[in-house]
Structure formats: structure tokens, C-alpha cells
Amino acid sequence: MRLSSQLSKWIAVLFIALLLPVRSVFAETNYSDLYISISDAIMETKQGHDTEAVDSIKEFEAIWKEQQLESSKQSKAIDQAIKEALTATPETRGDTLSALSKALHTLEKAENPVDELAERETFSKAMAPALSTLEQAIESKSLEEIKQANQQFISTWTRNERPVREQSISAYGAIETNMAFMRITLAEENPDSSVLQMQFEELTTVIDQFVKGTLKEQAAEEYSLATLIALLDDSSEAIESGNLELAKNTLRNFIQIWPNVEGEVRTKNASLYTMLENELPLMIGQLTNRGYDTEKAAQQLKGFTQQIALLQTNDSFSFWDSALILLREGLEALLIIVALLSFLTSANQQSKRKWVYIGALAGLLLSIVAAIMMSTVLQSVTIGNDREKMEGYVGLIAAALMLGVGVWMHQKSSVASWNRYISKQMGQAISKGSVLAMASVSFLSVFREGAETLVFYAGIAPKMSTVEFIAGIILALIILSIVAVIFTKVSHKIPIHRFFAVATILIYILAFKIIGVSLHTLQLTNVIGTTVQPNLPIIDWIGFYPTNETILAQLCLLFFIGVAIWLKKRNKQPKMELMNK
Structure with missing residues (x-):
């Protein structure tokens, strides 16, 4: 009897589920496949593969229709954005895809409302101890203490970076860039404590502006994997010609652009993403150190170039x-x-x-x-x-x-x-x-x-x-x-x-x-x-x-x-x- 009763309950639940095929627009939904399709379409548009980009948009449309959401302001905006992306010219398709991505993000925020102010306060409290420890270490001018405190700060940031990345790409990019510059300075043969102090102040300023919500969003520039490849090529050529300062400046430019493109690399090759995050700042800092193997560095940069190039290859058939x-x-x-x-x-x-x-x-x-x-x-x-x-x-x-x-x-x-x-x-x-x-x-x-x-x-x-x-x-x-x-x-x-x-x-x-x-x-x-x-x-x-x-x-x-x-x-x-x- 007990088994029969449980079976009856399951049948009733199944029957109700069949009668209610349409989910509420505010039900929690996973849109990862939709984001993947948008990412593919954006990448293909940047590479000039218009036919493939349209196919990715059609794939997005098919997945979107499977969601069976109730009509809402947000869902209608996505429907309109899909139409505009499909009918756009190759020259304007990039803008329509950005609009589609924003429309999807708006829908996701509406479905899962987040108290952004509370998130920023939580982030501030989580980062405060690591920031304080790093500040004290820099004031002590002890290189070992600074390195240890910086590593602790990086670990704390990695655990708590999500709200920054989601709320402000400008803040995320600025924090990542300043952190990388500090690692570059620490990797130098004789780190300049005054430079470290200046970089730390810039880092704390950005974090403070993000927490208070006063940071102005910068207009996103068009960067792609091709941008990274060009910078790495220039850097390896500069190293081979003996112009190490030019190589360092070019790689610094790479570090500044990196937050705008890192998502594409992380999605397609997580191990390459980790290597670039960890090894490039060290290379920049050590490049002018005595005894540093510059020939090996040039080969390593060529390896990075090749691996990034593999991510944007046209592996299609005609x-x-x-x-x-x-x-x-x-x-x-x-x-x-x-x-x-x-x-x-x-x-x-x-x-x-x-x-x-x-x-x-x-x-x-x-x-x-x-x-x-x-x-x-x-x-x-x-x-x-x-x-x-x-x-x-x-x-x-x-x-x-x-x-x-x-x-x-x-x-x-x-x-x-x-x-x-x-x-x-x-x-x-x-x-x-x-x-x-x-x-x-x-x-x-x-x-x-x-x-x-x-x-x-x-x-x-x-x-x-x-x-x-x-x-x-x-x-x-x-x-x-x-x-x-x-x-x-x-x-x-x-x-x-x-x-x-x-x-x-x-x-x-x-x-x-x-x-x-x-x-x-x-x-x-x-x-x-x-x-x-x-x-x-x-x-x-x-x-x-x-x-x-x-x-x-x-x-x-x-x-x-x-x-x-x-x-x-x-x-x-x-x-x-x-x-x-």
C-alpha cells in the first residue's frame, strides 16, 4: 500500500508538470548555452566569418525558443534583438550581438534579482583584511613580506571577484591590471618600493570607487584574439632584436587589454588562460634582470602566440x-x-x-x-x-x-x-x-x-x-x-x-x-x-x-x-x- 501511495503521488506530480509546460519568466534558469552561442557569434563576426556567425545566432534562437518563457518586457527585447542580429549586415552585426548579450543579461537579472549594494559591501568586507596586510607589508619594505601578502591578496581576490566582474567590467579590468603591474614590479631584480606604493594606492582607489559605486564605466574598445597575437608577435620580435624595454612596454599593453579578451581564452583553453595570467607578469618583471634567458622568453611568447592563434583558426569546410x-x-x-x-x-x-x-x-x-x-x-x-x-x-x-x-x-x-x-x-x-x-x-x-x-x-x-x-x-x-x-x-x-x-x-x-x-x-x-x-x-x-x-x-x-x-x-x-x- 505504501509503495502504491508513493507511486500515485509521483504520477500526480508528473501530471501537474505536463499541464504546466510554460515556466514563469522569473523562474531560475540556466542560460549558459545561450551565452556560448552569443560568444561564438561574436568571435565569428570579429573574424569575418559571417555565415558561421549567422548559424550561431540561429542556434541561439533555437535554444531560446526551447525556454518557453512567458511573455515579458525582457523576453520581447530578446526576440527583437535576435531579429536585428539576423538581419544585420556584417559591418553592424557586432553591435546587434552586443545588444542581444545585454538583453539576455537584463533578463537574467530580472529573474534572479540581486542586491548589488549588498554584494559590494560583502566584497569590501572580504577584501579588507588582505588589503590591510598588503599595505602593512609594503610599508615595512620587506620583500618577502610583500610577496607573501600579495599572494594572500591574489587568493582573496580570486575567491571574491565575481560581483566585480558582473557589475563593472571597468573596475574588474582596472583591478586585474594593477594587480598584474604589482606582480611585474615584484619580479624585477631590485623592486622599487615607491613604485609598489603607487601601484597599491591605484589599486585601493579602484576598489574603493567600485564599493561606493562611483567608478565611471569606460566605453569598451574593440579587442580580439588577433589584438593579443599582434602584441605577442611585437614583443617576441623586440626581444630577439635586443630591445627589452620595448618588449616590456608592449607586454604591459597586453596586460591592460587582457581583461577585455580573457573570457574568450578562458572558455576555450583554461590551461592557456592560467599560464598567461601567471607567467606573463613574471616575464615582464624579470626580462631586464641579469642572467635572464631572453631567448627562452621569446620562444615562450611564440608558443603563447601559436596557442592563441589555434583558438581563432578557421577549422571549417567549404x-x-x-x-x-x-x-x-x-x-x-x-x-x-x-x-x-x-x-x-x-x-x-x-x-x-x-x-x-x-x-x-x-x-x-x-x-x-x-x-x-x-x-x-x-x-x-x-x-x-x-x-x-x-x-x-x-x-x-x-x-x-x-x-x-x-x-x-x-x-x-x-x-x-x-x-x-x-x-x-x-x-x-x-x-x-x-x-x-x-x-x-x-x-x-x-x-x-x-x-x-x-x-x-x-x-x-x-x-x-x-x-x-x-x-x-x-x-x-x-x-x-x-x-x-x-x-x-x-x-x-x-x-x-x-x-x-x-x-x-x-x-x-x-x-x-x-x-x-x-x-x-x-x-x-x-x-x-x-x-x-x-x-x-x-x-x-x-x-x-x-x-x-x-x-x-x-x-x-x-x-x-x-x-x-x-x-x-x-x-x-x-x-x-x-x-x-
Whole structure:
């Protein structure tokens, strides 16, 4: 009876939940996925990737609709901001995205009202002991005491910084910058106590202004990862040329800009964020110290530059990649269909050719519909960090299958191999002895290649816009249509094996790119490590990223290809010797 009673209560609760699907606008909600989509859109807009930015906004819109909030002033503002962001030009999209971000923040504050004054007072009380200890240490002029007190202050700040970051980005940036400058001074060979005193006074002034609410917000300037990269490049060049003061000033500029961009780095590579926070101030302070290894410092800066560059790489695919996959798979199916049509012609059964066309068309349409559905699902259903991981895993699976296709094509890149393959397919069709069999072989030839194509597309579809994805399919279909006409007219004159040789190379290149892009995605989601080679370039279009992990995987691919070529040559030699005898 007790179990029955509990079950009845759970059923009642479930029934009530089903009757109340719409949440109150003031219910506590987690909008982390929405913020991720906005962040992606802003980053892509800054990099000039307009199509990808629009896709991220559409992803935001899909997640937003899933929230099912009651209509309110705040929710209407977000609806309007979404429309403006989607219809904006590439030049104005950045402003509309900022407005969308502010609208979401306003909604979140309305749902979870916070007493900002109380938060500032709590922050002040939490920081007061650490500030007092640091002030006394600076007055004592004892370097060890100052370092110890400064470390205590940093720890206290880290635990209590949240209200500052949320209420005033200007205060947050100023406090972070002054803290970094103090660490720079402490890292110098002979720290100047008067400089430390001045930096401490500036720090306490900013904190006091934040607590009292009198700090004026500065207009946010447009900074990006590219800004950080340029500053690090200038710094490493200055070090290599021996101009250490210029390098220090440039890195100080980096420190001042850092709070405006650090969120993007922290989201995508937490370990890099920690290294930059901890190591750059020390490097600036020690750069002019006697015996400091400036060559090592320059290399370290290049490493930082490379890692930041990896965060903004264009690891997407174009419609040419989409077209290449369908061309490869479509041509194989097309060759089989042409062979079937030729068989019917030679058997004086031209009237039954339409069944081959019907079977092929059915397989083609089903493949296209499934491909478009897959692209839509991958881009709208999966979100956030899990989406990135899924893209990486599926990409690796697609690359492995593509490698298998490449080996198969390599084996068919001789006249004898191709003729044996066609004879086998023809034999299967003829043995059925019916029109239905011909239509079935035609349908299965197309749809089998279509299913294989879907797996390959799963590896690249999430990294390209739906427009480019479909454009690639349309381009491939146009080319296949032209080739089909040519095949039916002059099929006996076409060196099919040459086509396979060229297509094999293209498939291997695409597999190389997919492996690089997929592993890079897994690196950005911290699934696998990132060991940077700072002296190697990033080559987006081929999927080459200068990390040990991606390079090793791509070297394994090249080794596998080399083995496949060697095995084919070895198998070919005995046959040639037999023919000579």
C-alpha cells in the first residue's frame, strides 16, 4: 500500500508538470548555452566569418525558443534583438550581438534579482583584511613580506571577484591590471618600493570607487584574439632584436587589454588562460634582470602566440569539400548504372531502361533528404561543449571510413581491376533475370553510396553552413549529370582507372584535413592535450595545426597511405612477370 501511495503521488506530480509546460519568466534558469552561442557569434563576426556567425545566432534562437518563457518586457527585447542580429549586415552585426548579450543579461537579472549594494559591501568586507596586510607589508619594505601578502591578496581576490566582474567590467579590468603591474614590479631584480606604493594606492582607489559605486564605466574598445597575437608577435620580435624595454612596454599593453579578451581564452583553453595570467607578469618583471634567458622568453611568447592563434583558426569546410564527397561516391554509382543501361541496350531491352532510372532516382532522392536532415540535426540539436566533442569523434570516424574508400579506389586504379569489379556487378544483375532486379541493383547502388556519403558528411557538416553544404551537393549533382550524359555517349573511350587515381588523391587530402580539424576540435574541448610546435605554421585550408597530437595522427595517415601504395606495387609485379612469360 505504501509503495502504491508513493507511486500515485509521483504520477500526480508528473501530471501537474505536463499541464504546466510554460515556466514563469522569473523562474531560475540556466542560460549558459545561450551565452556560448552569443560568444561564438561574436568571435565569428570579429573574424569575418559571417555565415558561421549567422548559424550561431540561429542556434541561439533555437535554444531560446526551447525556454518557453512567458511573455515579458525582457523576453520581447530578446526576440527583437535576435531579429536585428539576423538581419544585420556584417559591418553592424557586432553591435546587434552586443545588444542581444545585454538583453539576455537584463533578463537574467530580472529573474534572479540581486542586491548589488549588498554584494559590494560583502566584497569590501572580504577584501579588507588582505588589503590591510598588503599595505602593512609594503610599508615595512620587506620583500618577502610583500610577496607573501600579495599572494594572500591574489587568493582573496580570486575567491571574491565575481560581483566585480558582473557589475563593472571597468573596475574588474582596472583591478586585474594593477594587480598584474604589482606582480611585474615584484619580479624585477631590485623592486622599487615607491613604485609598489603607487601601484597599491591605484589599486585601493579602484576598489574603493567600485564599493561606493562611483567608478565611471569606460566605453569598451574593440579587442580580439588577433589584438593579443599582434602584441605577442611585437614583443617576441623586440626581444630577439635586443630591445627589452620595448618588449616590456608592449607586454604591459597586453596586460591592460587582457581583461577585455580573457573570457574568450578562458572558455576555450583554461590551461592557456592560467599560464598567461601567471607567467606573463613574471616575464615582464624579470626580462631586464641579469642572467635572464631572453631567448627562452621569446620562444615562450611564440608558443603563447601559436596557442592563441589555434583558438581563432578557421577549422571549417567549404562547399568544395561537400561536392568532392558526393562526386566520389556518385561517380561509382553512376558507373554501375551506365553498365546496367549498356547491358539492356545490348540485350535489345531499351524499353526497360526506365526502371533503372526509377531505381537510381529513388536512391538519389532518399540520400539527399537524409543528408539535409543530418546537417540540420547536427547544427541545431547538439549544443555547447558536447556538440564540439561529438563533431570531433564523428569526424575521426568519417576520416577512417574515407581512408578505406581511398584504399578501395587505389585498388581500382588499373584497367584490369576495374573490369573485374564491373563484371562482378553485371553478373549479379544478369543472374536475377528481371526488370525488378535491375531497378533494385540501380537503387541499391545509389543508396549504398548515399549511406556511405552520409557518414562522410557527418564528419564535415557541423563545420560548415547549411547553405554551403547544400551548394556543394547541388554542384556535385550538376557535374554528375554532365558526366552521365558523357558516359552514355562515349563510355568505351573514358579511361576510368585514371579517374580513380585522381579521385584517390583528393580523398586522401580530404581525410588528412578531417583528421586535423577533428583532433583540433577535441583539443579545444580539453578531451586531448595540446603540445604546440611554435615554429610551424597553421594551414587552415588543409587542416594542419602545429601540435604534436595532430601532426602524429596525420603522419600515421601518410604512413598508412604509403603502405597501401607499396602493397599495390608488390601485388602488381608478379602479375606483370606472369604476362611477360
